[in-house]
Amino acid sequence: MTFLETTLLVIAIYITLVLVRVILGPTIWDRLLGLNAISAKIIMSIVILALITNQSYLLDVALVYALLGFISTVLIARFIEKKGDIT
């Protein structure tokens, strides 16, 4: 097991722990915070995976994932803030 694979495993454990917070988390904003943290960790995992397999097109996937995670977080936050009325 190389060092980068171990790193990937540790990040996966962190994601599981944050998922517990998302499931427990008393308010909806805790869940959003967990979603944000998980999305950042998934970007890291994709970049590490690209380095392990030496295929740089995976980095494009990471770029798109960063944009999509950002847009979804902001959209859900505004949806709750305006109580469902987005105009």
Added chain:
Amino acid sequence: MKKMVHTLVLIFIFTAIWLILNESLAFSEILTGLFFSAVALLFTNHYLLENDYLSTYRIKLEVLFHYAMYLFVQIYRSGFLAIFKIIKGEDTVKIIEYETCISDDLSICLLANAITLTPGTVTIGKNGRLLQILAFQDEDTFTDITEGKTCSPYEMILRSLDR
């Protein structure tokens, strides 16, 4: 003349990003990169923005670089301070009303972004020059509006963006 140079710098930056995304340095790639950068700039200028592009995003690159370096140091400094807060488990927070010294709208947005980026403070509202900051009880870089006005070092750097 100055506007011309600024536009050319922007086009070169966009072309560099295009080349990185395509992972090649061939001549045809450079040509398509230049073409698409110019088209993107013109399109944004004409249809997406209300004001002129160059006057909306008038950023001096050297000031931005200096700012990024300062921000980098600050992020690590407050990151290490935040470790002690986690170990101690201190959890009293407060909301500060803070008035900035800078008047440019883009600079205020950069400042708000920097405040959120450093661990321990989050901007939650912006109303003109008034920022609402969520912080821990012992935060001292940004002080409340009632305790007199001081300029933080961030604003000292950002101030040179104003022309």
Added chain:
Amino acid sequence: MIDLLAYLLITVALLFMALGVIGLFRFNDFYSRILISSKIETVGFLTIMIGLIVLSGLTYATMKIFLITLLVMVTNPLSTHAIARSAFLSGYTINQETRR
């Protein structure tokens, strides 16, 4: 030699992220959680990306990783800001949870 530096940086980043995850469970108040956890993630993200850049040398992939880092550094504060603002404007007051 340069690989060792990269491994050191990545280990430090993993420690930072572990502290962020601990912070998510240690605090009772939502505002403290958002202040600590998501921001220590910023430090962790920056460190791990610098480590990966050092590890992969000077290639196109490195520059792409740099672009991703830049993008996340701009967008991450914005999403944190959106979450905190959403909670604040919806009337979530400080220490509401501890009273319950």
